[in-house]
Amino acid sequence: MTRDNLAIVVKGYPRLSETFIAQEILGIQQAGIPYRIVSLRHPTDKKRHPINDRITGAVDYLPEYVYQEPMRVLRGWLKARKLPGYRRALNIWWQDYRRDRTSNRARRFAQALVMAAELPDDITRIYAHFLHTPASVARYCAIIRGLPWSCSAHAKDIYTSEDWDMREKLRDMDWLVTCTKANVDYLRQLAEDPEKVNLLYHGLDFSRFPEELPQRPSRDGRDANDPVTILSVGRLVGKKGYDDLLRAFAKLPADLHWRFIHIGGGSDGKYKQLASDLGIAAKCDWRGARDQKEVITACQSSDLFVLASRIEQDGDRDGLPNVLMEAQLCGLAAVSTSISAIPELIADGVNGKLVPERDPDALAKALETVISDPALRHEMGSKGNEIVRRDFSFYRGMKELAHRFGVTDSKDNKTITRQPEAV
Structure with missing residues (x-):
């Protein structure tokens, strides 16, 4: 097996919400x-994770919109149209566009033209994160260039x-990995060859966490001067269910003392207003x-982690949120919802509560139980x-992924499975 030279297609880089990538x-x-x-x-985030500073590979930014770099798109088209796979890619894109007549679909083909024209000749495989727009660009570009391509699918991009x-x-790619059993079952129903779809948990790099x-x-919520600290980490978007969570907080007994900390991007105005309306803003x-x-x-x-994930009307949902794994690795009991792949990590009554x-x-009932019982939380x-x-463990999955990319010798396998030094 020849080791691949990858072009990794992502929606944005770097992103605070995509530490797993x-x-x-x-x-x-x-x-x-x-x-x-x-x-x-x-990138749009003002901050970046320390892990991004350790990533040294080149980053190519495609034109976000055609009007921003029209000459670059034109140059891409002039070069790409001479490549052997251009006609087939154009026909496939046209079939897609007839079913999805959106500017997004047109923009993805323009990005694929630029990528196909500018990609170095030594690239041997295209690998996309997310099955929606990044996979569209990867697919069109792979066909134009005559390259194999693969994909890692997650949650929103599937549903x-x-x-x-x-x-x-799925028909055109070599293989796909996805991060939950629920996703595997769903995608295998769509694939002509179900064996193309494989489970690969993201996992965590334990070296980044205290051993x-x-x-x-032993806080139990009875001391107003020493409330139980409840943490949640997630973007302020509908599928995270923060309005449900705030309403649950408002239903807790008045003599149960707690404070809520939220970490995550997004507009917090409506949530602050809801907290104020519910009389819990000070907490x-x-x-x-x-x-x-x-x-x-x-x-x-x-003292406790909570994530009130839910399925939105358009199907958007969490898969298996990394933040739940991170909280568990830090020894936090978790309260969450029984949707998607969350039950693949949280067993109700064992390492958390599911509702x-x-x-x-x-x-609210689940929160009251664990807030008032520090022994149960422990x-x-x-x-x-x-x-x-x-x-x-991230390294278990990484070993399999590296094998798919052509790493087969024992020396490389030891490198993959060895925990790096903490940073």
Whole structure:
């Protein structure tokens, strides 16, 4: 097997909300697999994770919109139209556009033209993160250049995409990995060859986390001067269910003392207003986007983690949120919802509590139980740490992924499976 030289297509780079992608790219780099990053968008986050500073591969930014770089797109077309796969790619794109007459679909073909024209000749495989727009660009470019391509699928990209689009991408790619059993089952129903679809948990790089669990105080919510600290990490978007969570908080007994810390990007105005309307604003601390070190520090100093994920009307949902694994690795008991792949990590009553989505009453009841019982939180948090360390190691998945990219010798395998020094 020849080792691939990768073009990794991502929607944006770097992104605070996609530490799992940065972690994987660093793993690819550490395995000695040549790569470059191709990003559909420029970064918008003001902060960046320390892990991004360790990623040294070249980054190519495609034109976000045709009007911004029309001459670059024109040059891309003039070069790409002379390549052997151009006519087939154009025909496939036209079939796609007839079913999806959007500017987004047109823009993806323009980006693919530029990528096909500018990609170095030594690239041997295109690998896309997300099955929607990045996979569209990867597919068109791969056909134009006559290259094999593969994909890593996650959550929103699966459940908000049209079946016909995913079915045809699965037909054209070599293989796909996805991060939950639920996703595997869903995508295998669409694939002509179900064996193309494989489970690959993101997992965590344990070296970025303290080995010892913190000694947490036995807070039980009875002392107004020492409330139980409840942490949640996630973007302020509908599928994270923060309005459900705030309504659940408002239903907690008045003599149960707690404080809520939120970390994550997005507009917090409507949530602050809702907290104010519910009379709990003084207990809520909205900290905005933070890097991974700050998230880990918050996990270490909190008593409980909560994430009220839900499925939106357009199908958008979480898969298996990395933040839940991170919280569990830090020994935090977790309260969450029984949707998607969350039950693949959280077993109700074992390492956390699971409740139905969009049910503030059930969520409040679960929160009251764990807020008032520090021994139960300790037991659940310890069990969660054990489960993550046993089943969700990044290096186990990285070894399989590296093999798919042509790393086969024992020396390389030792490099992949060895925990790096903490940073």
